[in-house]
Amino acid sequence: MVEQCNPSLWNDTTEKLLLHIFKVVDSGKPQKCKWKTVALKVNEYGYNFNAEQCRLKVKSLKQKYDRNKKKMKKFGESPPSEDDLSEVESVFDSLPDMRPTFTIDSGDTSTKKKKNQKRSIDHMLDYLEVNFEKREAEAKKRHSEKMELFGWCIEGRSQKIKIQ
Incomplete structure (x- = not known):
């Protein structure tokens, strides 16, 4: 059993646990009760989170990861800490919404430039x-x-x- 101050507040330990369980449960295929399963497994460690809280926390961690990836591409920005990226990267990098297998271009972009010429x-x-x-x-x-x-x-x- 993991020790914690408050079993219903997110901290580094609970985030790492959530990410680990999310990675194990999320096989890439849609599951009807994925978030209930994630919440039950997290609560086995003595925490008290419901499915919606887990879903929202993973969503916010995904957005934070995406912001940090974009931040690394900009010049003049300080890079995010390695701790922020290493664990989260192993979970989210394989997800199709974070790293699509392929993309489709909707057409020729040169026509847009001609319309917007000064x-x-x-x-x-x-x-x-x-x-x-x-x-x-x-x-x-x-x-x-x-x-x-x-x-x-x-x-x-x-x-x-x-x-x-």
Whole structure:
């Protein structure tokens, strides 16, 4: 039996035990009651965790492992400690969601680059100038139509006044 302070809190010892049991239970094939089995085996050592707590802890350890792997690829980042990676790596590296057997590319990425190319300043200025000229021409046309309509209204009003 393993000694611990609180049988329902996670610490390094319980995490290592959980990872070891998870590795043994998780054969890569889906199992209906995998987390119940993991929780029962962890609780055999005197701990008090349920299936959901075990599932969430493995999920958080997986995310931490993934962050540490990405951190190692960046320049200027201090590498994570060896303890963080060595034990977790042996468990998660074989999982298909952490290291897929193969990946499929969805298509040619060169077309995406063509769509997102920045336009030159000259091209933008030409575009703005053409649009400005169109707007000005449309504004003049609307103005002349309004003036013509206004002229007809005044003409009709003045004829009505003469008739009376």
